[in-house]
Amino acid sequence: MPEYGKLVILINPRGKRYLRRVVEGQDMHGNDGIIAMSDIAAADFGTEVRSTKGVPYRVLEPTIHDLVRGVKRQTQVIYPKDIGYICMRLGVGPGRTIVEAGSGSGSLTLALSWFAGPTGRIYTHEAREEFMKLARRNLDWAGLGENVTLIHRDIAEGFDVTGADALFLDVRTPWEYLDNAVKAVKSGAMLGFLLPTVAQVSQLLHGLERGPFDEIEVSEILVRRWKPVADRLRPEDRMIAHTGFLVFARHQERSADWDSFRKLGTRERKQEAARQERLGLGGDGEAGGVDDADFVE
Template identity: 30%
Template sequence: MLQRWGGRVASLCQAVSGYRVPPCGCQALLTCRHHTCPPGAGHPKGNTDSPGDGPMDTPPGLDTSPPSDQPRFVGGSRAWGRSLSPLHRLSQMLPPQFLSPEIQDLRSAESEEPLLTHSPPEGSSGLDSQPDGPPAPLGTAFAPGDLVIAEFKRRHYTEFKKMFSLTDSGKLNSNWGVVGHMEIVGKLPGQRLRTSRGFEFLLKRPSLEEYILLMKRGPTISYPKDIAAMLMMMDVSPGDVVLEAGSGSGGMTLFLSRAVGLEGRVYSFEVRADHHAIAKKNVSKWRSAWDVRSRNPWPENVHFINQDLSAALPTMGSVAFDAAALDMLNPQVALPAILTCLKQGGVCAVYVANITQVIDLLEGIRSCRLPLLCEKIQEMSVKDWLVAPSVRKDGTVSQRVEPQGNTESELEGNGADPQSDTEMLSNAVKPFGQVPYIARPLPWQAGHTAFLVQLRKIRAAPTRTEPEESS
């Protein structure tokens, strides 16, 4: 067997050594696999390497023609015109002046006509030019009473982030400098402003998620990832009437208020007076800032009740709830009172901190024979990623390393500085496909926050009192 395989290898090596590749084929192999050699290039008669050469010898047994039953690949794409490379398909949507020479070569190799590029005017990076058309919308400028977030990042990481309300005589003091509130009034969200020390702060309006994470807290807040899952469990829609047991700091209350809309209502119960006051203050602060930034006022659909849930529900009359959100230490104690006001088929979304509370909740439902069905128990996890251009400590963008030999020795032999090109192009916009990226999870992640339990109110099937008649 070894002798037979050895003979085959020897014959194959002899056949390959006798095969001569045309010059254009060598160039295609050395540059890029997307370059193709047109028929007859470099050999006018179709069977010679160059004028004056003899016929190109094709060794016996070596078939160089593509099989007929296989799809032909032309210029790095299939025969029916679909590109194989996502980078190539993405480059088709970009203007030619933003493409690197390598991408331009790939595009020009597929078409007979060369790719025409238009260089931007001197002193311009090419990004400042805007196409002719209607002006871009500007949005609403900052005004006194508006909520603002000032953020400063250094090398992909946030070093300063603060939310505050604009006033006529206020100032933002930080280790990175001072900014007066009147300097921010009139600016648009997304603009940058220099501090007294020369640092640039990014100004933006807080989203509801950012407001909940940065607002003043009393008890521990429900994190937005858990709030979103609870809203999906309860399937809250505009016009619903929702019960909230445990106002906390008002985070869940704001999301429920936005979900039910103008025609809905939210009844938020809190037994502690200090937590009740903090929740009302946070909701009022968000509503006031919303009225400054938006033409449509925030709906006033939240009713705060500083009373025990079991004692307050019997006095509310004939209020029927479509869903209920519970964030309590012992939710199984309040379930019997909630079930009397919850609609048939309604969902209770329960927020508990540890798994022992989940066991106590299910045991309380079982021992009290409550008409509740546990549909799911979830623990939400979110992983944040960092995807950004690779930047050195001095702020310059790293160079893309080509898969070649020992480039450092070549540079040293030529007397070239390896960082000279990077320093010259640090302020210029590099073409598409020339900047290396880093992609990795952030070093800090939000771990376990809570267990979410979905309970649905059910009705047992009636028991049969008479035996079935036999047919």
């Protein structure tokens, strides 16, 4: 059953969800009548309580999905569909040290704290003090954050961490901070980035190809729900589509010996020659014209 001071989810028969804290004497008032907080505190999770009008409400324990969606926000937050993939790609978990910037309203910070657990450490950087304070309030509200250190700092001055296992940047111009990012993580660490536009992704890719990075990935995550009717199964009319581009790369020094063993096809040789030309390293003369064959998978 919910303890006083903890958060609960209340759901009415129409599917309306309420995220509330169990506080003695603070009964819930609404169109369905009044639900006594003492009834909520005495109920087991998964059971029902009734309002003064006899309307049943289910009492459920909030998940991390509920908490992320419930944060107070002054900034654009990262969606749960993206957060799950970010945490998987960065390997967030017990005993891991993760660096983040900027904190914003703290939706990702909250999830990082939950996934890392008591033995993990999260260091989140935010240049604007009002956002840092909001992130701390959201962590306290969710009952998380004991493993989080909030740092009021412009990452142009560097990160306050070294030897981290992974790093995530949600900033406008991440390519400007790649040198500092490399100093903050260990060799082989994963780095992630969130960007809203194609132009920003392109600029970041130019920055990544100049540094010690490999295994670069660009992706977006779309979620289309289906109507759960067994004999008339079909997609819902609306979907959660593009919310941002996710870019991932591994901190990895390149070596001539490694590159000499890579097997490149025609397209890859042209791309590598173009990359070397952009970097002023000279190409092998195969970065010339492009024909239709270059687009055959």
